[in-house]
Amino acid sequence: MEIGLRLAVSLAQIAAVMGIVMLTVMVLTLAERKVLGWMQDRMGPMEVGPYGILQPIADGLKLFFKEDIIPSGANKFLFTLAPILALVPAMIGFAVIPFGPSMTIEMFGMQIKPFVISDINIGILYILAFASIGAYGIILGGWASNSKYSLLGGLRSAAQVISYELNVGLAIVGVILLSGSLSLVKITEAQAGGFWHWFILSMPFPQIFAFVVYVISAVAETNRVPFDLPEAESELVAGFFTEYSGMRFAFFFIAEYANMILVSCVAAALFLGGWNAPYPGTILAYIGLEHIAWMENVVWFAVKVYCFLFLFFWLRATLPRLRYDQLMRFGWKVMLPIALGNIVLTAIAAYFFPR
Amino acid sequence: MDHIFFFYFAGVIAVTSLLVVALRNPVYSALALLIMFFHVAGLYVTLHAEFLAAVQIVVYAGAILVLYLFVVMLLNVKTEERYHDQLPVAGLLGVMLSTEVILLLIQSRTAAPASAVPVDTVIAPGNTELIGEVLYSTYLFPFEVASLLLLVAMIGAIILAKKDIGEGAQ
Numbered sequence: 001m002e003i004g005l006r007l008a009v010s011l012a013q014i015a016a017v018m019g020i021v022m023l024t025v026m027v028l029t030l031a032e033r034k035v036l037g038w039m040q041d042r043m044g045p046m047e048v049g050p051y052g053i054l055q056p057i058a059d060g061l062k063l064f065f066k067e068d069i070i071p072s073g074a075n076k077f078l079f080t081l082a083p084i085l086a087l088v089p090a091m092i093g094f095a096v097i098p099f100g101p102s103m104t105i106e107m108f109g110m111q112i113k114p115f116v117i118s119d120i121n122i123g124i125l126y127i128l129a130f131a132s133i134g135a136y137g138i139i140l141g142g143w144a145s146n147s148k149y150s151l152l153g154g155l156r157s158a159a160q161v162i163s164y165e166l167n168v169g170l171a172i173v174g175v176i177l178l179s180g181s182l183s184l185v186k187i188t189e190a191q192a193g194g195f196w197h198w199f200i201l202s203m204p205f206p207q208i209f210a211f212v213v214y215v216i217s218a219v220a221e222t223n224r225v226p227f228d229l230p231e232a233e234s235e236l237v238a239g240f241f242t243e244y245s246g247m248r249f250a251f252f253f254i255a256e257y258a259n260m261i262l263v264s265c266v267a268a269a270l271f272l273g274g275w276n277a278p279y280p281g282t283i284l285a286y287i288g289l290e291h292i293a294w295m296e297n298v299v300w301f302a303v304k305v306y307c308f309l310f311l312f313f314w315l316r317a318t319l320p321r322l323r324y325d326q327l328m329r330f331g332w333k334v335m336l337p338i339a340l341g342n343i344v345l346t347a348i349a350a351y352f353f354p355r
Numbered sequence: 356m357d358h359i360f361f362f363y364f365a366g367v368i369a370v371t372s373l374l375v376v377a378l379r380n381p382v383y384s385a386l387a388l389l390i391m392f393f394h395v396a397g398l399y400v401t402l403h404a405e406f407l408a409a410v411q412i413v414v415y416a417g418a419i420l421v422l423y424l425f426v427v428m429l430l431n432v433k434t435e436e437r438y439h440d441q442l443p444v445a446g447l448l449g450v451m452l453s454t455e456v457i458l459l460l461i462q463s464r465t466a467a468p469a470s471a472v473p474v475d476t477v478i479a480p481g482n483t484e485l486i487g488e489v490l491y492s493t494y495l496f497p498f499e500v501a502s503l504l505l506l507v508a509m510i511g512a513i514i515l516a517k518k519d520i521g522e523g524a525q
Contacts, residue, residue: 075382078382078386120405121405121483122405122406122408122409122483125406125409125410125413126409128409128413128417129409129412129413129416129417130412131417132412132413132416132417132418132421133412133416133417135417135421136389136421136424139421139424139425139428140382140386140424142428143382143424143428151428154428155425155428155429158421158422158424158425158428159425161421162418162421162422165417165418169413182406182483
Protein backbone atom coordinates (compact mmCIF):
# COMPACT_ATOMS: atom_id res chain seq x y z
CA MET A 1 0.00 0.00 0.00
CA GLU A 2 2.62 2.46 1.14
CA ILE A 3 4.98 1.59 -1.71
CA GLY A 4 2.14 1.58 -4.23
CA LEU A 5 1.06 5.07 -3.19
CA ARG A 6 4.63 6.34 -3.37
CA LEU A 7 4.96 4.82 -6.85
CA ALA A 8 1.73 6.49 -7.95
CA VAL A 9 2.90 9.90 -6.69
CA SER A 10 6.28 9.47 -8.41
CA LEU A 11 4.61 8.45 -11.66
CA ALA A 12 2.33 11.49 -11.47
CA GLN A 13 5.35 13.74 -10.97
CA ILE A 14 7.19 12.12 -13.88
CA ALA A 15 4.11 12.49 -16.09
CA ALA A 16 3.79 16.16 -15.17
CA VAL A 17 7.45 16.91 -15.91
CA MET A 18 7.38 14.94 -19.17
CA GLY A 19 4.22 16.76 -20.19
CA ILE A 20 5.77 20.15 -19.49
CA VAL A 21 8.94 19.22 -21.36
CA MET A 22 7.02 17.97 -24.40
CA LEU A 23 4.86 21.09 -24.36
CA THR A 24 8.00 23.24 -24.17
CA VAL A 25 9.45 21.33 -27.14
CA MET A 26 6.31 22.15 -29.12
CA VAL A 27 6.52 25.81 -28.14
CA LEU A 28 10.23 25.85 -29.02
CA THR A 29 9.76 24.52 -32.56
CA LEU A 30 7.40 27.38 -33.26
CA ALA A 31 9.38 29.94 -31.26
CA GLU A 32 12.57 29.10 -33.14
CA ARG A 33 10.98 29.64 -36.54
CA LYS A 34 9.23 32.82 -35.39
CA VAL A 35 12.36 34.29 -33.77
CA LEU A 36 14.51 33.39 -36.79
CA GLY A 37 11.85 34.94 -39.02
CA TRP A 38 11.72 38.19 -37.09
CA MET A 39 15.51 38.42 -36.95
CA GLN A 40 15.63 38.04 -40.73
CA ASP A 41 12.74 40.48 -41.22
CA ARG A 42 10.26 37.75 -42.15
CA MET A 43 6.96 36.74 -40.58
CA GLY A 44 7.77 33.09 -39.86
CA PRO A 45 4.96 30.50 -40.14
CA MET A 46 1.60 32.31 -40.53
CA GLU A 47 -0.76 29.84 -42.21
CA VAL A 48 -1.90 27.35 -39.54
CA GLY A 49 -4.06 29.05 -36.93
CA PRO A 50 -3.86 32.72 -35.92
CA TYR A 51 -0.25 33.93 -36.38
CA GLY A 52 0.72 30.32 -37.09
CA ILE A 53 0.48 29.20 -33.48
CA LEU A 54 -0.92 25.79 -34.44
CA GLN A 55 2.10 25.03 -36.64
CA PRO A 56 3.68 22.56 -34.13
CA ILE A 57 0.50 20.45 -34.14
CA ALA A 58 0.46 20.41 -37.94
CA ASP A 59 4.15 19.41 -37.96
CA GLY A 60 3.50 16.67 -35.43
CA LEU A 61 0.58 15.26 -37.41
CA LYS A 62 2.63 15.34 -40.60
CA LEU A 63 5.52 13.43 -39.01
CA PHE A 64 3.12 10.96 -37.42
CA PHE A 65 1.48 9.99 -40.69
CA LYS A 66 4.62 9.92 -42.83
CA GLU A 67 5.86 6.61 -44.17
CA ASP A 68 8.52 5.02 -42.02
CA ILE A 69 11.36 4.01 -44.33
CA ILE A 70 14.22 1.70 -43.44
CA PRO A 71 16.84 1.93 -46.17
CA SER A 72 18.02 -1.28 -47.82
CA GLY A 73 21.32 -2.46 -46.37
CA ALA A 74 20.63 -0.68 -43.10
CA ASN A 75 21.08 -2.55 -39.84
CA LYS A 76 17.42 -2.84 -38.85
CA PHE A 77 17.94 -3.48 -35.16
CA LEU A 78 20.31 -0.58 -34.56
CA PHE A 79 18.39 1.66 -36.95
CA THR A 80 15.30 1.20 -34.76
CA LEU A 81 17.21 1.41 -31.50
CA ALA A 82 19.12 4.63 -32.25
CA PRO A 83 16.23 7.17 -32.02
CA ILE A 84 15.15 5.66 -28.69
CA LEU A 85 18.74 5.79 -27.41
CA ALA A 86 18.83 9.46 -28.36
CA LEU A 87 15.49 10.43 -26.80
CA VAL A 88 15.51 8.54 -23.49
CA PRO A 89 18.72 10.08 -22.04
CA ALA A 90 17.48 13.53 -23.02
CA MET A 91 14.26 13.07 -21.03
CA ILE A 92 15.73 11.17 -18.08
CA GLY A 93 17.95 14.05 -16.95
CA PHE A 94 14.95 16.14 -15.89
CA ALA A 95 14.47 13.83 -12.90
CA VAL A 96 16.93 15.78 -10.73
CA ILE A 97 16.16 19.35 -11.85
CA PRO A 98 14.56 21.46 -9.09
CA PHE A 99 11.85 23.55 -10.77
CA GLY A 100 10.80 25.38 -7.63
CA PRO A 101 11.53 25.87 -3.94
CA SER A 102 12.51 22.76 -1.99
CA MET A 103 9.51 22.52 0.27
CA THR A 104 7.73 19.37 1.31
CA ILE A 105 3.99 18.90 1.47
CA GLU A 106 2.07 16.30 3.42
CA MET A 107 -0.16 14.15 1.27
CA PHE A 108 -1.67 10.75 2.16
CA GLY A 109 0.66 10.75 5.17
CA MET A 110 3.80 11.03 3.06
CA GLN A 111 6.44 13.72 2.60
CA ILE A 112 6.37 14.83 -1.03
CA LYS A 113 8.73 17.27 -2.70
CA PRO A 114 6.52 18.77 -5.40
CA PHE A 115 9.17 20.50 -7.54
CA VAL A 116 11.82 17.84 -7.95
CA ILE A 117 11.18 14.22 -8.92
CA SER A 118 14.20 12.87 -7.09
CA ASP A 119 16.76 14.79 -5.04
CA ILE A 120 19.74 12.42 -5.27
CA ASN A 121 23.05 13.48 -3.80
CA ILE A 122 24.96 13.15 -7.09
CA GLY A 123 22.39 15.07 -9.17
CA ILE A 124 24.73 16.88 -11.54
CA LEU A 125 26.85 13.77 -12.19
CA TYR A 126 23.65 11.88 -13.00
CA ILE A 127 22.83 14.45 -15.68
CA LEU A 128 26.36 14.31 -17.10
CA ALA A 129 26.25 10.52 -17.17
CA PHE A 130 23.04 10.37 -19.16
CA ALA A 131 24.00 13.27 -21.42
CA SER A 132 26.98 11.20 -22.51
CA ILE A 133 24.71 8.27 -23.34
CA GLY A 134 22.77 10.48 -25.79
CA ALA A 135 25.79 10.37 -28.10
CA TYR A 136 25.17 6.67 -28.73
CA GLY A 137 21.88 7.39 -30.45
CA ILE A 138 23.60 9.74 -32.87
CA ILE A 139 26.61 7.50 -33.53
CA LEU A 140 24.64 4.29 -33.94
CA GLY A 141 21.98 6.03 -36.04
CA GLY A 142 24.71 7.29 -38.35
CA TRP A 143 26.35 3.88 -38.60
CA ALA A 144 23.19 1.80 -38.98
CA SER A 145 21.82 3.92 -41.85
CA ASN A 146 24.36 2.47 -44.30
CA SER A 147 24.92 5.85 -45.91
CA LYS A 148 28.19 7.74 -46.13
CA TYR A 149 26.60 11.05 -45.16
CA SER A 150 25.06 9.52 -42.05
CA LEU A 151 28.30 7.78 -41.12
CA LEU A 152 30.32 10.98 -41.47
CA GLY A 153 27.74 12.85 -39.40
CA GLY A 154 27.84 10.19 -36.71
CA LEU A 155 31.65 10.18 -36.58
CA ARG A 156 31.81 13.95 -36.38
CA SER A 157 29.31 13.99 -33.58
CA ALA A 158 31.24 11.31 -31.65
CA ALA A 159 34.40 13.38 -31.63
CA GLN A 160 32.54 16.61 -30.94
CA VAL A 161 30.46 15.31 -28.06
CA ILE A 162 33.48 13.78 -26.31
CA SER A 163 35.54 16.96 -26.70
CA TYR A 164 32.89 19.32 -25.44
CA GLU A 165 31.49 17.09 -22.72
CA LEU A 166 34.86 17.37 -21.04
CA ASN A 167 34.54 21.16 -21.04
CA VAL A 168 31.01 21.01 -19.63
CA GLY A 169 32.22 18.76 -16.83
CA LEU A 170 35.21 20.96 -16.02
CA ALA A 171 33.19 24.19 -16.21
CA ILE A 172 30.81 23.09 -13.47
CA VAL A 173 33.61 21.95 -11.12
CA GLY A 174 34.01 25.55 -9.93
CA VAL A 175 30.36 25.72 -8.92
CA ILE A 176 30.63 22.38 -7.11
CA LEU A 177 33.72 23.64 -5.26
CA LEU A 178 31.85 26.74 -4.07
CA SER A 179 28.63 25.00 -3.10
CA GLY A 180 30.23 21.86 -1.67
CA SER A 181 27.55 19.58 -3.07
CA LEU A 182 26.65 17.67 -6.23
CA SER A 183 22.91 17.87 -5.57
CA LEU A 184 21.18 20.44 -7.75
CA VAL A 185 18.75 21.22 -4.93
CA LYS A 186 21.58 22.09 -2.54
CA ILE A 187 23.48 24.03 -5.23
CA THR A 188 20.39 26.14 -5.90
CA GLU A 189 19.76 26.71 -2.20
CA ALA A 190 23.34 27.93 -1.76
CA GLN A 191 22.57 30.79 -4.16
CA ALA A 192 19.62 32.26 -2.26
CA GLY A 193 19.43 35.93 -1.32
CA GLY A 194 19.76 38.13 -4.38
CA PHE A 195 21.56 38.03 -7.71
CA TRP A 196 24.93 38.90 -6.10
CA HIS A 197 24.81 35.43 -4.51
CA TRP A 198 24.35 33.64 -7.82
CA PHE A 199 27.45 31.66 -8.69
CA ILE A 200 27.98 33.61 -11.88
CA LEU A 201 28.73 36.71 -9.75
CA SER A 202 29.24 35.46 -6.21
CA MET A 203 32.35 36.03 -4.11
CA PRO A 204 35.01 34.74 -3.49
CA PHE A 205 35.46 33.97 -7.16
CA PRO A 206 32.75 34.73 -9.74
CA GLN A 207 32.17 31.82 -12.12
CA ILE A 208 31.69 34.10 -15.12
CA PHE A 209 34.43 32.37 -17.15
CA ALA A 210 33.04 28.96 -16.27
CA PHE A 211 29.62 30.19 -17.38
CA VAL A 212 30.94 31.29 -20.78
CA VAL A 213 32.72 27.95 -21.24
CA TYR A 214 29.57 26.13 -20.19
CA VAL A 215 27.34 28.06 -22.59
CA ILE A 216 29.63 27.50 -25.57
CA SER A 217 30.12 23.82 -24.74
CA ALA A 218 26.41 23.34 -24.17
CA VAL A 219 25.68 24.71 -27.64
CA ALA A 220 28.29 22.34 -29.06
CA GLU A 221 26.94 19.37 -27.13
CA THR A 222 23.40 19.89 -28.38
CA ASN A 223 24.69 20.08 -31.98
CA ARG A 224 23.30 23.55 -32.54
CA VAL A 225 24.60 26.30 -34.83
CA PRO A 226 27.48 27.32 -34.94
CA PHE A 227 28.57 23.82 -33.88
CA ASP A 228 26.08 21.78 -35.92
CA LEU A 229 28.80 19.94 -37.85
CA PRO A 230 27.08 16.53 -37.40
CA GLU A 231 24.12 17.78 -39.43
CA ALA A 232 25.78 20.35 -41.68
CA GLU A 233 23.29 20.47 -44.55
CA SER A 234 25.71 22.07 -47.02
CA GLU A 235 28.15 19.17 -46.66
CA LEU A 236 26.27 16.15 -45.31
CA VAL A 237 22.63 16.56 -46.51
CA ALA A 238 21.27 16.22 -42.95
CA GLY A 239 24.09 14.38 -41.19
CA PHE A 240 23.34 11.41 -38.99
CA PHE A 241 19.55 11.45 -39.56
CA THR A 242 19.68 11.75 -43.36
CA GLU A 243 17.97 8.36 -43.81
CA TYR A 244 15.37 8.77 -41.07
CA SER A 245 11.75 9.68 -41.73
CA GLY A 246 8.44 9.89 -39.94
CA MET A 247 8.34 9.23 -36.21
CA ARG A 248 11.97 8.08 -36.00
CA PHE A 249 13.07 11.43 -37.37
CA ALA A 250 10.71 13.12 -34.90
CA PHE A 251 12.43 11.26 -32.05
CA PHE A 252 15.82 12.73 -33.01
CA PHE A 253 14.19 16.12 -33.41
CA ILE A 254 12.50 16.01 -30.00
CA ALA A 255 15.72 14.73 -28.43
CA GLU A 256 17.63 17.74 -29.72
CA TYR A 257 15.09 20.18 -28.30
CA ALA A 258 14.76 18.29 -25.00
CA ASN A 259 18.55 18.44 -24.69
CA MET A 260 18.42 22.19 -25.27
CA ILE A 261 15.88 22.53 -22.46
CA LEU A 262 17.96 20.30 -20.20
CA VAL A 263 21.20 22.26 -20.63
CA SER A 264 19.23 25.48 -20.13
CA CYS A 265 17.77 24.14 -16.87
CA VAL A 266 21.24 23.09 -15.70
CA ALA A 267 22.68 26.50 -16.60
CA ALA A 268 19.87 28.23 -14.70
CA ALA A 269 20.27 25.98 -11.66
CA LEU A 270 24.07 26.08 -11.50
CA PHE A 271 24.99 29.61 -12.50
CA LEU A 272 21.86 31.79 -12.45
CA GLY A 273 20.43 30.92 -9.06
CA GLY A 274 17.82 28.40 -10.20
CA TRP A 275 14.41 29.30 -8.83
CA ASN A 276 15.79 32.10 -6.62
CA ALA A 277 14.56 35.59 -7.48
CA PRO A 278 17.26 38.23 -8.20
CA TYR A 279 16.32 39.94 -4.93
CA PRO A 280 16.27 38.43 -1.42
CA GLY A 281 13.12 36.44 -0.71
CA THR A 282 10.00 36.83 -2.82
CA ILE A 283 7.60 39.75 -3.28
CA LEU A 284 4.59 37.52 -2.67
CA ALA A 285 6.00 36.57 0.74
CA TYR A 286 6.51 40.26 1.64
CA ILE A 287 2.91 41.16 0.95
CA GLY A 288 1.69 38.29 3.07
CA LEU A 289 0.94 35.63 0.47
CA GLU A 290 3.54 33.15 1.64
CA HIS A 291 1.52 30.08 0.68
CA ILE A 292 1.72 30.96 -3.02
CA ALA A 293 5.27 32.37 -2.97
CA TRP A 294 6.42 29.25 -4.83
CA MET A 295 4.67 30.59 -7.94
CA GLU A 296 7.10 33.49 -8.09
CA ASN A 297 10.05 31.10 -7.76
CA VAL A 298 8.78 28.84 -10.53
CA VAL A 299 8.21 31.83 -12.79
CA TRP A 300 11.77 33.03 -12.19
CA PHE A 301 13.10 29.60 -13.10
CA ALA A 302 11.04 29.58 -16.29
CA VAL A 303 12.22 33.10 -17.18
CA LYS A 304 15.86 32.09 -16.83
CA VAL A 305 15.40 28.92 -18.88
CA TYR A 306 13.57 30.75 -21.65
CA CYS A 307 16.21 33.52 -21.77
CA PHE A 308 18.81 30.81 -22.24
CA LEU A 309 16.75 29.13 -24.93
CA PHE A 310 16.36 32.46 -26.70
CA LEU A 311 20.17 32.66 -26.75
CA PHE A 312 20.23 29.42 -28.79
CA PHE A 313 17.95 30.96 -31.44
CA TRP A 314 19.88 34.21 -31.38
CA LEU A 315 23.17 32.39 -32.00
CA ARG A 316 21.60 30.43 -34.84
CA ALA A 317 20.45 33.61 -36.55
CA THR A 318 23.79 35.35 -36.06
CA LEU A 319 26.78 33.05 -36.41
CA PRO A 320 28.10 31.04 -39.38
CA ARG A 321 29.10 27.41 -38.95
CA LEU A 322 32.65 26.63 -37.87
CA ARG A 323 34.97 24.43 -39.91
CA TYR A 324 35.64 21.05 -38.33
CA ASP A 325 39.32 21.60 -37.49
CA GLN A 326 38.45 25.01 -36.04
CA LEU A 327 35.83 23.35 -33.85
CA MET A 328 38.31 20.83 -32.47
CA ARG A 329 41.10 23.36 -31.98
CA PHE A 330 38.69 25.73 -30.23
CA GLY A 331 37.47 23.02 -27.89
CA TRP A 332 40.84 21.62 -26.87
CA LYS A 333 43.14 24.64 -27.08
CA VAL A 334 40.89 27.49 -25.93
CA MET A 335 37.97 26.19 -23.88
CA LEU A 336 39.86 23.46 -21.99
CA PRO A 337 42.68 25.72 -20.66
CA ILE A 338 40.12 28.35 -19.57
CA ALA A 339 38.06 25.73 -17.74
CA LEU A 340 41.17 24.25 -16.05
CA GLY A 341 42.45 27.70 -15.05
CA ASN A 342 39.04 28.50 -13.58
CA ILE A 343 39.21 25.38 -11.42
CA VAL A 344 42.66 26.31 -10.08
CA LEU A 345 41.67 29.92 -9.32
CA THR A 346 38.36 28.90 -7.74
CA ALA A 347 40.10 26.32 -5.57
CA ILE A 348 42.62 28.91 -4.35
CA ALA A 349 39.88 31.47 -3.70
CA ALA A 350 37.69 28.92 -1.91
CA TYR A 351 40.67 27.89 0.25
CA PHE A 352 41.49 31.43 1.41
CA PHE A 353 37.90 32.70 1.68
CA PRO A 354 35.75 29.74 2.76
CA ARG A 355 32.06 30.54 2.48
CA MET B 356 15.26 -7.78 -2.04
CA ASP B 357 18.99 -6.98 -2.09
CA HIS B 358 19.72 -10.50 -3.21
CA ILE B 359 17.29 -10.31 -6.11
CA PHE B 360 18.96 -7.12 -7.35
CA PHE B 361 22.42 -8.59 -6.90
CA PHE B 362 21.65 -11.76 -8.84
CA TYR B 363 19.94 -9.80 -11.59
CA PHE B 364 22.90 -7.43 -12.02
CA ALA B 365 25.49 -10.18 -11.65
CA GLY B 366 23.69 -12.43 -14.14
CA VAL B 367 23.38 -9.71 -16.76
CA ILE B 368 27.03 -8.72 -16.24
CA ALA B 369 28.16 -12.30 -16.77
CA VAL B 370 26.01 -12.81 -19.88
CA THR B 371 26.90 -9.51 -21.53
CA SER B 372 30.61 -9.99 -20.78
CA LEU B 373 30.44 -13.29 -22.63
CA LEU B 374 28.57 -11.63 -25.49
CA VAL B 375 31.28 -8.97 -25.81
CA VAL B 376 33.81 -11.62 -26.85
CA ALA B 377 31.38 -14.03 -28.50
CA LEU B 378 29.50 -11.75 -30.91
CA ARG B 379 30.88 -11.50 -34.45
CA ASN B 380 29.79 -7.94 -35.16
CA PRO B 381 32.09 -5.52 -33.28
CA VAL B 382 29.33 -2.89 -32.98
CA TYR B 383 27.10 -5.41 -31.19
CA SER B 384 30.05 -6.26 -28.94
CA ALA B 385 30.36 -2.60 -28.02
CA LEU B 386 26.63 -2.45 -27.27
CA ALA B 387 26.89 -5.51 -25.01
CA LEU B 388 29.76 -3.78 -23.23
CA LEU B 389 27.54 -0.71 -22.78
CA ILE B 390 24.82 -2.80 -21.14
CA MET B 391 27.47 -4.37 -18.92
CA PHE B 392 28.77 -0.97 -17.78
CA PHE B 393 25.24 0.04 -16.83
CA HIS B 394 24.73 -3.06 -14.74
CA VAL B 395 28.08 -2.61 -13.01
CA ALA B 396 26.90 0.91 -12.16
CA GLY B 397 23.66 -0.60 -10.87
CA LEU B 398 25.70 -2.90 -8.64
CA TYR B 399 27.49 0.15 -7.23
CA VAL B 400 24.14 1.80 -6.49
CA THR B 401 22.99 -1.22 -4.49
CA LEU B 402 26.21 -0.84 -2.46
CA HIS B 403 25.36 2.85 -1.73
CA ALA B 404 28.26 4.03 -3.90
CA GLU B 405 26.33 6.46 -6.10
CA PHE B 406 29.39 8.51 -6.93
CA LEU B 407 31.24 5.48 -8.30
CA ALA B 408 28.14 4.50 -10.27
CA ALA B 409 27.92 7.90 -11.95
CA VAL B 410 31.66 8.02 -12.64
CA GLN B 411 31.50 4.50 -14.07
CA ILE B 412 28.95 5.66 -16.63
CA VAL B 413 30.56 9.05 -17.35
CA VAL B 414 34.06 7.63 -17.89
CA TYR B 415 33.52 4.16 -19.33
CA ALA B 416 30.19 4.40 -21.12
CA GLY B 417 30.39 8.09 -21.97
CA ALA B 418 33.97 8.47 -23.12
CA ILE B 419 35.94 5.26 -23.55
CA LEU B 420 33.28 3.17 -25.26
CA VAL B 421 32.36 6.04 -27.59
CA LEU B 422 36.01 6.08 -28.68
CA TYR B 423 35.89 2.30 -29.25
CA LEU B 424 32.81 2.71 -31.41
CA PHE B 425 34.52 5.56 -33.22
CA VAL B 426 37.47 3.32 -34.14
CA VAL B 427 35.22 0.39 -35.10
CA MET B 428 33.25 2.59 -37.47
CA LEU B 429 36.32 4.29 -38.88
CA LEU B 430 37.86 0.92 -39.75
CA ASN B 431 34.41 -0.27 -40.87
CA VAL B 432 35.01 -3.88 -39.82
CA LYS B 433 31.81 -5.78 -40.50
CA THR B 434 32.76 -9.07 -38.84
CA GLU B 435 36.03 -9.98 -37.27
CA GLU B 436 37.42 -13.35 -38.34
CA ARG B 437 41.10 -12.88 -37.61
CA TYR B 438 41.06 -14.03 -34.01
CA HIS B 439 38.92 -17.11 -34.37
CA ASP B 440 41.81 -19.56 -34.82
CA GLN B 441 43.01 -18.89 -31.29
CA LEU B 442 40.60 -21.36 -29.77
CA PRO B 443 43.19 -23.96 -28.54
CA VAL B 444 45.37 -21.39 -26.75
CA ALA B 445 42.39 -19.54 -25.32
CA GLY B 446 40.79 -22.81 -24.19
CA LEU B 447 43.97 -23.92 -22.42
CA LEU B 448 44.28 -20.57 -20.62
CA GLY B 449 40.57 -20.64 -19.73
CA VAL B 450 40.83 -24.11 -18.18
CA MET B 451 43.91 -23.06 -16.17
CA LEU B 452 42.27 -19.89 -14.89
CA SER B 453 39.01 -21.56 -13.95
CA THR B 454 40.81 -24.35 -12.03
CA GLU B 455 42.68 -21.65 -10.17
CA VAL B 456 39.45 -19.85 -9.28
CA ILE B 457 37.75 -23.06 -8.17
CA LEU B 458 40.78 -24.04 -6.02
CA LEU B 459 40.79 -20.63 -4.38
CA LEU B 460 37.05 -20.84 -3.71
CA ILE B 461 37.40 -24.27 -2.09
CA GLN B 462 40.36 -23.28 0.09
CA SER B 463 39.02 -19.97 1.41
CA ARG B 464 36.36 -21.13 3.82
CA THR B 465 36.61 -18.03 6.01
CA ALA B 466 33.90 -15.43 5.76
CA ALA B 467 34.58 -12.25 3.83
CA PRO B 468 36.26 -9.63 6.06
CA ALA B 469 33.82 -7.05 7.33
CA SER B 470 34.11 -3.61 5.74
CA ALA B 471 36.67 -1.42 7.52
CA VAL B 472 34.11 1.38 7.81
CA PRO B 473 30.50 0.67 8.79
CA VAL B 474 28.02 1.46 6.03
CA ASP B 475 26.17 4.10 8.05
CA THR B 476 29.21 6.36 8.43
CA VAL B 477 29.75 6.26 4.68
CA ILE B 478 26.18 7.22 3.88
CA ALA B 479 25.85 10.00 6.43
CA PRO B 480 28.17 12.69 4.96
CA GLY B 481 27.74 11.51 1.36
CA ASN B 482 30.21 9.11 -0.18
CA THR B 483 31.56 11.72 -2.61
CA GLU B 484 33.13 13.68 0.26
CA LEU B 485 34.53 10.52 1.83
CA ILE B 486 36.09 9.31 -1.41
CA GLY B 487 37.73 12.71 -1.82
CA GLU B 488 39.09 12.70 1.71
CA VAL B 489 40.41 9.15 1.51
CA LEU B 490 41.99 9.73 -1.89
CA TYR B 491 43.89 12.78 -0.67
CA SER B 492 44.96 11.39 2.71
CA THR B 493 45.26 7.60 3.08
CA TYR B 494 45.73 6.81 -0.59
CA LEU B 495 47.58 9.96 -1.61
CA PHE B 496 50.67 8.13 -2.87
CA PRO B 497 48.88 5.58 -5.11
CA PHE B 498 46.67 8.39 -6.38
CA GLU B 499 49.65 10.52 -7.39
CA VAL B 500 51.41 7.53 -8.97
CA ALA B 501 48.30 6.80 -11.03
CA SER B 502 48.15 10.43 -12.16
CA LEU B 503 51.82 10.28 -13.17
CA LEU B 504 51.20 7.09 -15.16
CA LEU B 505 48.33 8.73 -16.98
CA LEU B 506 50.49 11.77 -17.74
CA VAL B 507 53.24 9.55 -19.17
CA ALA B 508 50.69 7.70 -21.30
CA MET B 509 49.32 11.03 -22.54
CA ILE B 510 52.77 12.34 -23.52
CA GLY B 511 53.47 9.03 -25.24
CA ALA B 512 50.27 9.27 -27.25
CA ILE B 513 51.06 12.84 -28.30
CA ILE B 514 54.58 11.88 -29.45
CA LEU B 515 53.23 8.90 -31.39
CA ALA B 516 50.56 11.02 -33.07
CA LYS B 517 52.68 14.07 -33.87
CA LYS B 518 55.34 12.77 -36.25
CA ASP B 519 56.67 16.25 -37.05
CA ILE B 520 57.39 17.13 -33.44
CA GLY B 521 61.15 17.70 -33.78
CA GLU B 522 61.12 19.14 -37.27
CA GLY B 523 59.81 22.56 -36.36
CA ALA B 524 62.86 23.36 -34.27
CA GLN B 525 65.41 22.72 -37.00
